[in-house]
Amino acid sequence: MKKILTFSAILLATISLAACGGKNSSDGSKNAQQASQSSTLKVKTNKGITHAAYDKIATANITSAKGGTDEQIVKDAFGKPNSTSKVTVNDGSKKAAVQYAWTNLNKRFRASAVTVEFLKGHAVGKGYIEAGLHQRRYIAKDNINRVKTGDTYAAVVKKLGTPASESLTGKGSLSARSVTYATGKDGKAISLMFTGDKLISKTAINK
Numbered sequence: 001m002k003k004i005l006t007f008s009a010i011l012l013a014t015i016s017l018a019a020c021g022g023k024n025s026s027d028g029s030k031n032a033q034q035a036s037q038s039s040t041l042k043v044k045t046n047k048g049i050t051h052a053a054y055d056k057i058a059t060a061n062i063t064s065a066k067g068g069t070d071e072q073i074v075k076d077a078f079g080k081p082n083s084t085s086k087v088t089v090n091d092g093s094k095k096a097a098v099q100y101a102w103t104n105l106n107k108r109f110r111a112s113a114v115t116v117e118f119l120k121g122h123a124v125g126k127g128y129i130e131a132g133l134h135q136r137r138y139i140a141k142d143n144i145n146r147v148k149t150g151d152t153y154a155a156v157v158k159k160l161g162t163p164a165s166e167s168l169t170g171k172g173s174l175s176a177r178s179v180t181y182a183t184g185k186d187g188k189a190i191s192l193m194f195t196g197d198k199l200i201s202k203t204a205i206n207k
Helices: 023-040 051-055 071-078 153-160
Strands: 003-005 083-090 094-102 111-119 122-130 165-169 176-182 189-195 198-205
Touching: 071 094, 071 111, 071 122, 083 111, 153 176
Parallel strands: 003 083
Antiparallel strands: 083 094, 094 111, 111 122, 122 165, 165 176, 176 189, 189 198
């Protein structure tokens, strides 16, 4: 099924790109970057994809996908995807991309699947889907009230721990990230939205 990924308005900002160097210099930098990515993104197939491995996937901005982790490197590390979907990413002009999903997660990850979106062979988005009810970690609403608008993602995780689910697109000041924290076994949760790594909103979810 074709999907459309919608990004926050901040992703519509104009980006100035520095002039590229000579071809030989660019090729050398690309090879060095791929070698670095390949050496850090390793998965022991008998233990499954870990949260640490997921965290090492670098996402790029869709205006210039270069800099995102190479598609083949992720496939080599995570194995054959369990599903493939065509998606559309949008920075003001729609662009065709592909989303892969993996379910071979390490049991300590506490998620049911990892997804990564690729544009022109480079990661521009990633996320993970919440685990089943018996695996979720629940957070008291009073604790979530401790985080305030303007807090960084790192500061929120330090206060609340790892989210139950996440969706991230872009990077740096043009990034958009949505996370959820489960607050009850009845499916209730709190969604937190970040742009440019700063918390901008908290929304209650009643499933």
